[in-house]
Amino acid sequence: MxxxxxxxKYSLRQRTIAKIVIALVLLxxxxxxxxxxxxxxxxxxxxxxxxxxxxxxxxxxDWLGRDMLARTLKGLVLSLGVGVLAAFASTCIALLLxxxxxxxxxxxxxxxxxxxxxxxxPHLVTLILISFTVGGGFxxxxxxxxxxxxxxxxxxxxxxxxxIKQAEYIQVxxxxxxxxxxxxxxHYLPHLMPxxxxxxxxxxxxxxxxxxAVTFLGFGLSAEQPAIGVILSESMNYLTTGMWWLAFFxxxxxxxxxxxxDLLGQSVRKMIDPYHAMK
Amino acid sequence: MSEFMFHSNLNNQNNLIxxxxxxxxxxxxxxxxxxxxxxxxxxxxxxxxxxxxVKPGEVVxxxxxxxxxxxxxxxxxxGYLKPNxxxxxxxxxxxxxxxxxxxxxLVWQHPEKVINPRWRMxxxxxxxxxxxxxxxxxxxxxxxxxxxxxxxxxxxxLQRICLARALGASPGYLIADEMTTMLDAITQAQIWHTVxxxxxxxxxxxxxxxxxxxxxxxxxxxxxxxxxxxxxxETKK
Ligand SMILES: Nc1ncnc2c1ncn2[C@@H]1O[C@H](COP(=O)(O)OP(=O)(O)OP(=O)(O)O)[C@@H](O)[C@H]1O
Ligand SMILES: [Mg+2]
Numbered sequence: 001m002x003x004x005x006x007x008x009k010y011s012l013r014q015r016t017i018a019k020i021v022i023a024l025v026l027l028x029x030x031x032x033x034x035x036x037x038x039x040x041x042x043x044x045x046x047x048x049x050x051x052x053x054x055x056x057x058x059x060x061x062d063w064l065g066r067d068m069l070a071r072t073l074k075g076l077v078l079s080l081g082v083g084v085l086a087a088f089a090s091t092c093i094a095l096l097l098x099x100x101x102x103x104x105x106x107x108x109x110x111x112x113x114x115x116x117x118x119x120x121x122p123h124l125v126t127l128i129l130i131s132f133t134v135g136g137g138f139x140x141x142x143x144x145x146x147x148x149x150x151x152x153x154x155x156x157x158x159x160x161x162x163x164i165k166q167a168e169y170i171q172v173x174x175x176x177x178x179x180x181x182x183x184x185x186x187h188y189l190p191h192l193m194p195x196x197x198x199x200x201x202x203x204x205x206x207x208x209x210x211x212x213a214v215t216f217l218g219f220g221l222s223a224e225q226p227a228i229g230v231i232l233s234e235s236m237n238y239l240t241t242g243m244w245w246l247a248f249f250x251x252x253x254x255x256x257x258x259x260x261x262d263l264l265g266q267s268v269r270k271m272i273d274p275y276h277a278m279k
Numbered sequence: 280m281s282e283f284m285f286h287s288n289l290n291n292q293n294n295l296i297x298x299x300x301x302x303x304x305x306x307x308x309x310x311x312x313x314x315x316x317x318x319x320x321x322x323x324x325x326x327x328x329x330x331x332x333v334k335p336g337e338v339v340x341x342x343x344x345x346x347x348x349x350x351x352x353x354x355x356x357x358g359y360l361k362p363n364x365x366x367x368x369x370x371x372x373x374x375x376x377x378x379x380x381x382x383x384x385l386v387w388q389h390p391e392k393v394i395n396p397r398w399r400m401x402x403x404x405x406x407x408x409x410x411x412x413x414x415x416x417x418x419x420x421x422x423x424x425x426x427x428x429x430x431x432x433x434x435x436x437l438q439r440i441c442l443a444r445a446l447g448a449s450p451g452y453l454i455a456d457e458m459t460t461m462l463d464a465i466t467q468a469q470i471w472h473t474v475x476x477x478x479x480x481x482x483x484x485x486x487x488x489x490x491x492x493x494x495x496x497x498x499x500x501x502x503x504x505x506x507x508x509x510x511x512x513e514t515k516k
Contacts, residue, residue, distance in 0.1 A: 168392040171359055176407055176448050177380035190397050 016267045023264040030257070031080070034073040053245050060245035063238060068231075072250045075228040076257055078221075082138070082211045083261075086145035087203040091196055093150040098157035098192070099184050102165055111158065118151045127210055128219045141220045145207045153199040157192055164191055194272040201265035205258040212254055228254045309334050310383065310452050310484055312356050315365035317348075325351050326509040329365070333452060333484040338475070340495030341488045343505025349488045350388055352505070353454045356486070357385035369451065380408070384450035388457045390437035394429045400440055401425035407447030417473040418443055419466060435461040439470065446477065452484045460489065471498050 043066070053060045059068035101111035118126065131144030164170060164187070173183050214220035215229025223230055228250050235246035315329040325348040333339050343349050354360045356367050358374060358381050367374055369382060387393045394403050404410055404425065415422070418439045424432055432440070438461055445453060455474070459467040475498065478485055489495055495502055 168387070169395045172385075172387075172393045173406060175358060175381040175384070176444070177378055178406070179378045186402075187395060 013271065016270050019263055019267045020271075023260050023267070026260060027080075027257075030073065031077055034077040037070045037073060052243075053249075059249040060243070062235075062243075062246055068245065068249060071226050071231060072228070072253050074226045075231055075250060076253055078225060078227050079208045079211055079254070079257070082142055082145070082221075082227075083204050083208040085142050086149065086207040086211070087200050089142070089146035090149040090203050090207070091153065091200045093146065094153040094157055094199065095192065095196060097150065097154045098161055099188065101154075101158045102161040102184070102188065103180065108158075108162075111154065115151045115155055115158075118148065123148050123210060124213060128214055128217070131214060131219055136219060137222055138225070141211055141214060144214070145210060148210075149203050149207055153195075153203065156199065157195055160192060160195055161188060164188065198265065198269040198272060201261065201268050204265065205261040208254070208261070209258055310356075310367075310369050311371075312352070312367050313365050315352070315355060315362045315367070317351060317355060317360065317362050319351075329508050331356075331486075331503065331508060333486050335451065335484045336478060336482045337501070338478060338485040338487055338499040340499030340502040341486060341505055342490060342492055342495055342502065343509075345490065347505045348509060349505050350456055353385055353456050353486070353488060357381060357383045357454055359385070380448035380450065382451040383454060384445035384448055384452070385454045386438070386442050386445050386456060386458045388460075390434060390441045391429065393441060394437060396429050398429070399425070400427055400429065400432065403429070404440055404444055404447070407444035408449065410443055410447050414443055414446065414473075417469075417476070419469060433461075435466065438462070442470070442474075449481070450483065452486070454486045454488065456488045458487070458489075459494070460491070467494070474498075 047065060059072055061067055062071075097111050097114070101108045127144045127148045129144075130147050131140040134140045134143050170183060170187055173187060178186075211220060212227070212229040212232070215227050216233045218233065220229055221227040223234075231250045232247055235243070235250070238246055310333045312329060312331045315331075316324060316327045318324045329352065331339075331341075331352070341349055341352075351360065355362050358367075367383075374382060420436075420439050420443060424436060424440070429437060438458060442455075442458060453474070459470055462470065471494075474485065477483055487495055487499055492502075
């Protein structure tokens with residue numbers, strides 16, 4: 001009986017590792033192939049306008065004869081960059097705020113109020129407002145994403161800290177003369193590490209989707225940048241002429257990448273924190 | 280100096296010895312729990328009007344039935360719990376920590392609760408301050424334990440690490456709550472030998488808590504029965 005349980009657990013772990021490896025390899029292929037695409041592949045070629053998908057152009061070409069596969073890959077990598085930056089910044093904000101909440105009862109109330117405030121307004125609205133206020137473009141989107149995606153992770157981290165704050169070994173540390181800063185660095189931070197890693201990978205897909213959404217709506221990245229959102233919104237004008245491939249493949253690729261990251265996040269969570277992942 | 284401030288300079292041993300001499304001449308107890316009353320939340324009173332004193336260099340044994348409230352009193356004296364009434368003083372000064380080690384260090388009954396499970400033992404040991412090879416030898420702590428995780432040590436081994444950590448903070452007073460209950464007789468004797476040596480050398484006052492009366496009889500200068508003091512019986516020293 002005991003043996004059986006062990007065996008299944010082991011293979012679950014192996015499957016999880018396999019998923020992580022596959023997801024990472026696919027991402028690596030994507031990044032490398034986009035780096036290999038020279039400017040000539042992205043250039044305008046009026047002779048090859050409006051080609052539907054073929055073996056030469058897997059994703060077809062657009063109304064200026066640009067290879068859609070190349071544009072999609074570039075767009076995905078751009079989204080990836082925005083996602084990494086925004087998810088990282090959001091995680092840092094969440095960590096900082098949760099530590100502030102652990103400081104004292106009034107800072108805890110302040111942070112809880114901030115979390116509720118940001119959660120009560122839809123992401124996209126605040127995102128557009130912030131992005132618009134700081135001047136839009138790449139900077140605007142990244143700042144907007146960072147400032148809107150921290151609340152849910154902050155809530156998780158805050159709850160975690162609230163629990164560990166009562167732990168006897170923290171009380172002992174205080175009586176041994178350790179300062180709050182020291183306790184935060186040596187006790188709290190290592191304790192939060194798994195949650196931070198999980199939070200970071202799960203914030204990724206969110207950030208990427210929202211980036212595409214605001215860009216599509218015209219509040220995000222500027223039109224010269226080959227972001228997926230830009231490609232999609234431009235394609236809208238041509239969809240009625242029957243050029244379905246202009247939106248279909250970029251959109252599908254975006255969804256695939258998001259799903260890949262979600263898979264990655266869930267797998268990392270399963271590995272680091274099996275207890276919470278099962279809930 | 281304000282009357283209600285108590286600074287870590289009491290850890291300064293010279294100071295302690297001086298204080299002891301002065302106070303001995305006046306016949307005063309140095310660490311005092313005065314008229315302590317405590318209950319958890321709105322439960323029944325665990326203790327009422329308890330008085331207990333420990334002098335530097337003295338070992339006081341505290342016995343009592345399981346669940347009587349010995350650990351609770353220890354936590355109050357070491358500053359983990361705030362009493363509903365009464366106060367804990369050293370030389371008449373209230374204890375106040377300001378990012379300095381508490382002058383009364385508690386060695387907990389359950390060592391696994393007071394050690395960060397994500398730390399190797401060396402870091403836990405260093406949390407108290409410094410340690411010497413001599414101390415490790417006296418407490419029979421093996422060097423290779425320091426690289427291990429808490430789950431890789433026995434309860435008695437963890438307890439010795441906790442004792443070393445508490446002594447590292449050079450406390451004026453030590454409360455040993457069932458400190459050696461988990462150890463065999465020989466190791467028990469060895470640990471108490473070391474502690475009593477420290478008591479003499481550094482003039483530490485010790486409150487030893489246990490229901491092992493034979494052990495307390497051997498190590499302590501004076502015995503106190505908790506059931507006697509919890510209901511206003513013990514005379515003030
Ligand atoms: N956190 C708590 N909340 C409520 N009641 C508590 C709490 N801790 C202890 N008690 C109760 O207080 C009483 C005294 O507990 P305490 O741990 O001080 O006993 P003790 O004398 O140390 O016993 P033992 O010899 O078994 O260690 C017990 O009846 C216990 O149930
Ligand atoms: Mg007890």
